Amino acid sequence: MKHAMRATPVCGLRERKKQRTRDALIRAAIELFVVKGYERTTVDEIAAEVEVSQRTFFRYFAGKEEVALALEDSVEEAFVTAVAERPAGEPPFEALRAALDESWHSISAVIAAVVPLSTYMAMYRVIESTPTLLSAQMRHSALVEGRLASVIAAREGLDPADPRPRVLVAAVGGVIRVAQRLWGDGDETSVESIRRITEEHLDMLVPVLAQPWDEHQGVSGISLFQT
Amino acid sequence: MKHAMRATPVCGLRERKKQRTRDALIRAAIELFVVKGYERTTVDEIAAEVEVSQRTFFRYFAGKEEVALALEDSVEEAFVTAVAERPAGEPPFEALRAALDESWHSISAVIAAVVPLSTYMAMYRVIESTPTLLSAQMRHSALVEGRLASVIAAREGLDPADPRPRVLVAAVGGVIRVAQRLWGDGDETSVESIRRITEEHLDMLVPVLAQPWDEHQGVSGISLFQT
DNA sequence: TGGTCAAATGTCAGGCACTGACATAATCTC
DNA sequence: GAGATTATGTCAGTGCCTGACATTTGACCA
Structure with missing residues (x-):
């Protein structure tokens, strides 16, 4: 020592x-x-x-x-870093979207350093289909959301008790998981594919809260109907 | 047989x-x-x-x-039922809010039939502070969200592949969990208290996605600042 | 170079969650 | 009340995980 x-x-x-x-x-x-x-x-x-x-x-x-989720951990880490590095002026929701969009490359690099991307996708399916692992992964998400909320609160200079960052991050996190799951159920292993799906789902967030739903509202609703 | x-x-x-x-x-x-x-x-x-x-x-x-989450299970069940029973004309987001608002009574009744409400709240804290349990509870939430999404898709007569119900439910579910957590951290055991907190958080969902945040926007932001 | 210290690893014993197989005892059906 | 069904108990065994202690390995310095 x-x-x-x-x-x-x-x-x-x-x-x-x-x-x-x-x-x-x-x-x-x-x-x-x-x-x-x-x-x-x-x-x-x-x-x-x-x-x-x-x-x-x-x-x-x-x-x-823990060993099963070690990669997921790295991925989450990369995302949190990306959010923390967004320019301060950006509105919160936009910062999250932009960070997500730009971090796909570093994320796939982190993964590929250990296993091929296709193996990672296979592992993702294992996680989704194994109750124990799914549970643990959901908890990881919750922890990451907590950290993201802190980052955003700091960015915006808010009281840590202000619930808005948590509300935002919870909503966005939920939508991201839905998109991920859809990706995992599909056949497209590419990074581009998950990037696109996630983006399209986030686009739906605001219109979906609008009171009556249109027939096929939103920018890109239709392209998602087949998986 | x-x-x-x-x-x-x-x-x-x-x-x-x-x-x-x-x-x-x-x-x-x-x-x-x-x-x-x-x-x-x-x-x-x-x-x-x-x-x-x-x-x-x-x-x-x-x-x-499973035995630790048996009560949570009953609670979730009551909520799903309440959503399924909402009038068909209601817009989805509104239906979720209304179902939540009206199911608190049946929920507390279900709980009180087994243990006092204060014990349930203590148990909730145990869940939140025990990694294993928190994990399992998050998975439960995910399963419930899946069922809710189906219910809403059916109500709206949508293709099961339409991602909008899942997006909505994921966002709302995330916010509900944030509210629950805040309740668990506080001292107010009453049903009225968790009902109020949840409602206030859901009110924040739409404004929080608006691009630049106001200083203290939203109806009831201020009342939440002390826990 | 060799000696010393700290860190990494191995070995062993044991606790606890959980399961299958089989025997026993409690209810149900007629 | 006899026989079928179903809940329960007992026992043995596997797998995850931990603490304690011994051993080896790499780091650092005289």
Whole structure:
């Protein structure tokens, strides 16, 4: 404890080794989950694949869930960063939309550094179809929403007790999840596809709250009818 | 299997006994969770309290989570029913608001039939502060949102693929959860209080999506600033 | 170079959630 | 009341996860 701790010291053989085992565990886990299913994959199998003990696995991840959601975590992180970096003058809803739109590239880069995008999509389907994982993922979303609300409150110089940021983020977050789910049910793996779907869904948010619904209202309602 | 199965045959000593043990398990579980915390309460303890075997507990509930969320489940059920019963002419957003407003009474009645309302509120705090439970509850919400979306799609005579009901319900659901959380953090146990908070939050939904935020816009923004 | 310290890993024992299989006891039906 | 049905108990076993302790590995310095 002679020197101050650095957040992520890239130097050092030790740290590099740790990072490699961590990535290896994520990779092995996701591969097994995709092939065998989440429930039918044991932690022992994952550990064996990377040739570490089960105990070591649990020193990297608090639980089986965590390794399954490690990628989702990175994605969420990238999005929060993107929002925080939006110009201050932008209205909140617009800032969220713009951040989402511009962060797709960094997001897909983060993912591709660990597994191919198609594997990620397969893993997304596993998450959606596994109650335990879906639960955990929803909680993650809730935490991210909390952080986003804080970011927006700060941007707008609002009292932390002001509920408006939370209301906005909750609504937008809900819509994003709907769009994601639709993407997961489709066949189109591309980043462009999920970007488009999300955008179209967000476009619907305001008109959908208008009191009587038109027959086929909104900019792009029709293009979504087939998936 | 001579006669057709009835959904909930109130008659018969057997059924009544089952209902009683089920309620007893819920009651005992909630009481223990509130006092000792969720994680530190074992299924054996709950079963012992009701004087049944652990195995029997698992025949009533698929897991420890399920008994903890049994009440939430009833609440959600009451809400879905209320939405389904709204007059057909009503615009979707309005129908959700009205259903919510009128279902508080039946909701509190359902709860009070098992535990006092204050215990329910304590249990709500336990849920919010226990990762596992929070996760499971979020998933429940997602499932309910799916059902609500179907109900609305049917009301409006829409194609099931039309994303608008899902978008609406996701946004509204998110806002309701924000309101609930605020209620849970406060001291006011009354039904009137959560009804008011929820209503005020929903009032914020439309203005909050408007592009630049006013200083203190919206009908009742100010009354929410203290918790 | 070798010694020392801290961090990473392995091993072991154990608790708790949950499940299948089978035996027993309680209700229901006739 | 006999026989069928259904709820319950018991037991053994698997899998997730944790604490405690021993061992190894890489970092740092004389």
